[in-house]
Amino acid sequence: MLCVIVFILALGLVPGVLAAESGEMKLGINDSVTDIRAVSVGYTFYVPVRALADKLKLSLGGTPEDLMLSGDRGRIRILKEGKGIAGDGTEISLTVFKRGGKLMIPLKIVTLLGYSVSYKPVQYLLRITDGSQVLDDEAFAEKFKEMLKPEEPPQPAPSPSPAPNPPKPVASGKIVYLTFDDGPSATTGHLLDILDKHGAKATFFMLGPNIERYPSQVKRMVKSEHGLGLHGITHVKNKFYASPAAALKEMNQGNADLKAVSGRTTKLIRPPYGSKPYFTKAFRDKVLGSGYHLWDWNVDSLDWKYKSAGDLIYTNVVSQVNKLDKYGVNPVILMHDQKATLQVLPRILDYLHKKGYRYEIITSDLKPLNFWHDTR
Template sequence: MSTKKLFLLFIAFFVSLGWVHESEAAGLQALKLGVNDKLTGIEAVSVKDSYYVPLRDLAQELGWTLNGLSDGISVNAGGSSLKLLNDHATATLNNGSKVAMDTFLRGGKLMVPVRVSALLGYTISYVPEQYLLRVQNSAAKLNDAAFVSQYKKELQPMTGTGSQTPTTSGTTTPVNSGKPGTTVYMTFDDGPSATTTQLLDILAKYKVKATFFMLGPKMNTYPEQVKRTAKEGHGLGLHGMTHRKEKFYASPAAALGEMNNDNAILKKITGSGTSLIRPPYGSKPYFTNAFRDKVLTQGYHLWDWNVDSDDWKYKENSAKIYNTVMSQVHNLKKSQSNPIILMHDQKATLKVLPQILETLKKEGYHFEIITKDMQPHNFWKDYR
């Protein structure tokens, strides 16, 4: 047996015990992640010789509970828990101690090292020659040899993956493959409307995909526009039914009822619903913890924005809207944050939108839609 092979087996043994950080292993490739006795579709990607996976996907497979906090995300796995801090470099354990834990965003998903599972009591198996990367606990029935035997054909390096993310319409859209802060998310509230067709025409002309947070009654009025929005691969989101503070925010149950009714209309028109929501007037200050606990525990994901066009206020003053958007976009560039631009599905938007799209493209931005797999961006930093 060669020295290199002995070294890899040595490393694999200690990684499987959770004693060695994956970055100490060499020659990593993108692999499918095994979870207990299942080979999942989760792509474990190699970054700086360490394997990373999307936190939300891993949590779903292992039944973990995620809660957004002001200083990070708590991860609860039965009797064990930890907190991933917002610095993207540290985790706090149950006993209060801190450990290094690099995380980053990839295509809108929070990526965490596979070793986070070892800190929560799981065992990691890594055998590079057999392309095995597996997280398991006492629920696993197969040993590693049996697991490899069962999935031998599927245990191969993943090539050409990670370039696409599913959209709500079943099509695909490119994941940000450029530098941080080069992706922009155009979002439109309050539609559909009599001018949605023209709005979609503009987006098609510039080959831009956007995300629409729509109102239930308006979808009933303009069902063909909703169908076209879905067919052309735009993101679909919910904005409620009434857009009236005294009704939507009457109680947490009222807010959930509006989103459920809105979703039922979307399903009736397009055949599929969505988990993306944006409450009327944004989530602050009205969408408090009581509202979020009621609504988000039903599988919805809360999205706000970080660029407000104020197009509802400036109406036909296109120059003011344009300058308002671009000044905020340029401020975000300093922090390498991806702009999430709030606009409205209204006639006045049609006049200024082409200029905004042209400038953003000239400045090197590319456009993506919001999907359910992305880490939500909202004013409360609630990442459920």
């Protein structure tokens, strides 16, 4: 059972683990050790797609935004927008990134192409097999133990004595955007108290009926200079996405509700469930053509899923923030204005503070971040 758990973690199938880049392992294929180094990010191993294709003799075609990786046993499309499509049409969530100019893909992809993956961290073994191998994992690890063992990092030179009156460190300048959907609510006051205590600002994507129901909370957001955004009226897929005109009507109604309560309007929107796949070009042309700006997120707390499981929410946020930090990307964190989230929010804010982030609100002059890369 322990081996199964470790294997699942290695393939990145369990959410909520830390995603700082935590080292490399040499990749074995059948009965040999390759020169491919698999990079561990959040217990998910990533490898350069072109090197992997060469070693497994897979066909690699398409564009960087839409790659096709195929072999005798299967195929998969790798889309830059964060998903993959297996040969049977099944869509899967798939994170890819560039490292040293090379496109890195999760090693778990090979299981969709008919291969198996073995992971034995104690023996430094990470191995792809196709059934033609002669050595079992134990024999493989024993035969290649010297090759598989990671190199010892060079020891740093002794630090020189500090100079008198050393200069103060310069602020890192890292920015994080906290966003909360579905509010305001009966617990928004507590949420705002937590933000105030931590000196944090956030952007609230609110529902029209809730704006009318909790006007004092909206006024407090305005007074505290938090960001204001719209999330529609119904939050019902069949109603909001009934037509582009229906979506625009909900956003306009939400804006009218916001103005009636606070005297403010906004051009920032986040459609229900995020913009993919339902907020298609026809919707964007209609709504964004009316002057609205579309914002999704690049860190999903999954607080809507984990509810009161604060540890899972916390580690899920930390893993994604660390990954973005590695590549200098500012996090836009999706959370929800709900009681359960408030239990873990102080821990998240403490962590972001320790990492050197400062809080900013989303404004209309920023380049929108959304799943469609639509910058209107």
